[in-house]
């Protein structure tokens with residue numbers, strides 16, 4: 222069998238662990254061949270490819286990023302995109318392609334599969350917002366980075382009697398925010414699933430400070446929204462997949478909190494630190510299991526499907542199920558976080 226492999230969309234820790242698992246299993250164990258494409262769908266469009274042997278994936282399980290490079294290229298926005306993808310696959314005599322990606326990459330994969338392209342998906346995104354799976358690769362590492370930041374901000378907040386606003390990633394879903402908020406003991410967590418009322422947030426901080434505390438930690442997801450546009454939002458550009466390039470809501474939120482409460486407030490934006498660096502063991506193991514499962518799927522001809530963690534087991538689901546609807550934070554988890562609010 223000859224397989225293509227790509228990593229698309231925003232990178233995350235654990236991508237190299239999937240690449241390693243696919244190559245070690247397919248090439249090293251089964252005697253198949255694997256061709257890696259550079260920079261996501263762009264490398265397939267432009268036929269920027271190289272053969273991946275076991276030597277190429279040596280010593281990368283712990284490395285962040287992706288040795289293949291990544292981009293948010295959407296083949297459907299390019300002239301003859303789907304045709305060029307098929308031509309590249311035919312030129313390399315590939316039986317099919319494994320696409321490791323998030324919403325944008327796997328939506329394109331789903332559309333290509335509908336056109337008859339042999340493609341299998343592996344879910345990755347620090348946002349954890351793909352459906353039909355428990356956790357995406359990269360999420361646990363990002364939560365670790367965000368939780369450590371909240372821990373570190375606690376001591377300096379306490380020393381200076383400050384409100385610390387920490388902004389984490391999460392475009393449409395607040396998984397990182399709510400997880401780091403719970404793990405780090407945040408006093409308020411603002412997520413896209415529940416538009417926030419700034420007056421209520423300030424009232425909550427005032428009550429907390431009058432009752433006992435002299436400092437507070439507010440975790441805000443970059444995609445959090447104020448109710449009824451009650452607070453101005455930064456102007457966001459839009460990327461190739463039509464997603465807003467977020468980041469910076471805390472730069473508005475922090476000064477507003479300070480102005481309304483009178484509490485000295487500081488802002489920290491974690492940004493891409495959440496996407497960089499070494500994957501935690503959970504992500505390395507998940508990536509390895511999903512990589513091996515993707516090779517098994519390809520071997521069985523399971524095109525148009527995605528390897529996924531579900532109920533702790535590795536299963537496969539239709540690609541379309543992963544992207545049809547976004548997986549958002551459920552009410553039950555929000556209620557748990559609310560127990561510790563204020």
Ligand code: F6P
Pocket residue numbers: 231232323346347348390391392443460466467496
């Ligand atoms: O989807 C993953 C993600 O990290 C989002 O949380 C974030 O909004 C986006 O990617 C940023 O992407 P980039 O800066 O690479 O365009």
